[in-house]
Amino acid sequence: MRKKYTVKEPFDFSVPPKKPNFFWNGLVRLLAGFQRMSAGGKITKVNCKGLKPPYLILSNHGCMMDFPMLLKGTKPRAVNWVVALDGFVGRQLVSYNIGMICKRKFTNELYTVKHILKILTKDKGIVAIYPEARWSICGVNERLDKALGKLAKTAGCPVVTFIENGNFLYAPQWDAEHRRKIKISATMTQIVTKEEAAEISAEEIQRRIEEKFVFDQYKWQYENKIRIDSLYRANNIHKVLYQCPHCKTEFSTFSKGTEIWCEECGKKWEMDEYGKLHCKNGEDVFSFASDWYRWERENVRKEVREGSYRFEDEARAELIHSAKYGFVDKGKVKFTHGYDGFTMEGVIDGVPVKYNRPPSTTYSCHIEYDFSKRGDCVEFCAPTDTFYVFPLNARNAVTKIHLATEELYDLATENRNKR
Secondary structure (H helix, E strand, C coil): CCCCCCCCCCCCCCCCCCCCHCCCCCCCHHHHHHHHHHEEEEEEECCCCCCCCCCEEEHHHHHHHHHHHHHHHHHCCCCCEEEEHHHHHHCCCHHCCEEEEEEECCCCCCHHHHHHHHHHHHCCCCECCCCCCCCCCCCCCCCCCCHHHHHHHHHHHCEEEEEECCCHHHHHHCCCCHHHHHHHCEEEEEEECHHHHHCCCCHHHHHHHHHHHHCCCCHHHHCCCCCCCCCCCCCCCCCCCCCCCCCCCCCCCEEEEEEECCCCCCEEEEEECCCCCEECCCCCCCCCHHHHHHHHHHHHHHHHHHHCEEEEEEEEEEEEEEEEEEEEEEEEEEEEEECCEEEEEECCCCCCEEEEECCHHHHCCCCCCCCCCCHHHHEEEEECCCCEEEECCCCHHHHHHHHHHHHHHHHHHHHHHHH
């Protein structure tokens, strides 16, 4: 007997996803059509002739416009989506009926795999995944789960990539409230056919996926002369570009409008209408924000390898309690990040708790900038709970935490392989 969806506390991940029926598929597509009116652009299809369900479609993720754009590419078929836990908060019944599959970010959950395989192998449907599992931070590709190839191989179905350009530039997460005037385009490519899925290895499928997930939206904008005349095109970009490339001071940058500057050394940059950076009182170091971001990553990698990385701060913890009650404030905790991984400890609901996630279990992490106007935060997943942790004293720290998480994972993996 099919297990029915009910509002439970905590979330019941065992509930099988529902394939959207004619009504829900039609309603979602109607609403998506209205959304695309503001920024929806051309979709170019490559090697998609004769493509039909079941198939796995993988998309990059820059803003909420990604959903209606992907629906345009898969028209008129119904789609099941892998969606983070917070996507069910306050709209659980709708989320279930439109085909969402609930998941905690950056955790290994057998139920999620089971549900995906059911849709692809039994229901003969389409499953959409945003495999970077986070918003784009600086318009460049982030690392992917290494099990995607294995998942596709097990399903034995075609693999399609849906790579958008302009989605990040339209509404970057560090300033999503000021939307830019730009048309979002996408290239939809079948990179693995049904026949190939049966013949080639999981490693080859993974290689093809990762090959397609390489992009730099700032350079794409400049090379294609995409003009963005928004007066907010660099507003809050210091959330990502937290380290000054001139004096090397961390967390000294600020930004507003089209400018970014360092409070420590006084250097100032302006982002022009084509996404290029110009130093207004000195020599240019980086022409694009994406190169600046990569430089920060290199610096964090060096710090981790030298053994000097550590983050510690008092933080406010919010627990995603249930789809019905959403986020519940659980008070203040001590939040640390280092060579032991993420640790959160404090008194929650009158009980002393200490949660730890070792570096080897977390290949990346999900961060948010000024989440729902409540501050920057890091998502922390305990065995059966999901917390959003908001540092209270450290300024502009979450981007570095994100970068350090990946570097600590790499180091832990290398050390494990040496044993």
